[in-house]
Amino acid sequence: MLLSFLGVFFGLVLLVWSADQFVEGSASTARCFGMPPLLIGMVVVGFGTSVPEMVVSALAAAQGNPGIALGNAYGSNITNIALILGLTALINPIAVSSLVLRKELPILTAVTALAAWQLVDGQLTRLDAFVLLGVFAGLMAWTIGQGLRKKNDTLGNEMEHVLENHVVCIRSAVFRLILGLILLIISSRILVWSAIRIASNLGVSDLIIGLTIVAVGTSLPELASSVVAAIKKEHDIALGNILGSNLFNTLAVVGIAGAIHPLEFGPEILNRDVLVMSALTLSLFIVGYGFRGAGRINRFEGAALLLCYVGYASYLVSTLF
Secondary structure (H helix, E strand, C coil), X not given: CHHHHHHHHHHHHHHHHHHHHHHHHHHHHHHHXXXXXXXXXXXXXXXXXXXXXXXXXXXXXXXXXXXXXXXXXXXXXXXXXXXXHHHHHHHCXXXXXXXXXXXXXXXXXXXXXXXXXXXXXXXXXXXXXXXXXXXXXXXXXXXXXXXXXXXXXXXXXHHHHHHHCCCCCHHHHHHHHHHHHHHHHHHHHHHHXXXXXXXXXXXXXXXXXXXXXXXXXXXXXHHHHXXXXXXXCCHHHHHHHHXXXXXXXXXXXXXXXXXXXXXXXXXXXXXXXXXXXXHHHHHHHHHHHXXXXXEEECHHHHHHHHXXXXXXXXXXXXXXX
16 A cells, blocks of 8 residues: 555656656747747647546556546546636636637537536446547637737747747757657556555545546646746646646546546536536636626635535545545
């Protein structure tokens, strides 16, 4: 048991470090090849921070552990909105001024509804998975096109300022990208193996482990990047990390896992976890979209999101006893 907990700790530390190397290397490489700052912020950084979820869920699905695969993806979405965005808004209220992000908020709500509808029959087939991946590809193409047409978008301006302070040579950037990717795979294998052992030894479902330890651990890159962005008052980067990550988790992470191996699960995923995820996504759409002007997530709303996460996590823990 001690070895399993040490494996989780070591796996998470290595996972977070390797994810940071991968994202930094990817962003620097993209910059060297002339990719626009807005595109780097939306695609490389926004989705790159979700690489840990993708690798962990893919490995879990390949090993026949749907609880960890789905729990990691949906648990990360809940963690991103309730814990990370709530904490970020407490540090500094988030103003939603980027037109690109304001368009992604209703899209995320619609994608969440699609994910919930697919799970009604208690399974995620390969057809369902390919639908998710197809929607993801279409949204990526649309979002990139929309972003590149916005010459003075605030997210692009913030990202350009960040990149100016991270100028590295192409050789170093590619090395960090490759090293990060290799260590991501290694650390994910350690984490999944350790999580399965803990669930088996404690007699709890791997779903609970996926929703808690694994989900929070794989969301640490989003936590770090969003908190740093909030301190620097880079509001659109802070929110863009969360929106990009949740879209990636719901469509690509679950889609890849389901394409590798069809996933069957109990009703609690839909009736509890997806329900909480949907409610949080809807609340984010309401407070962040700004129907009467620029959207804003204030400290009171941030505290409310944090309380939601504490309540959800407490309920999960109570089911163990």
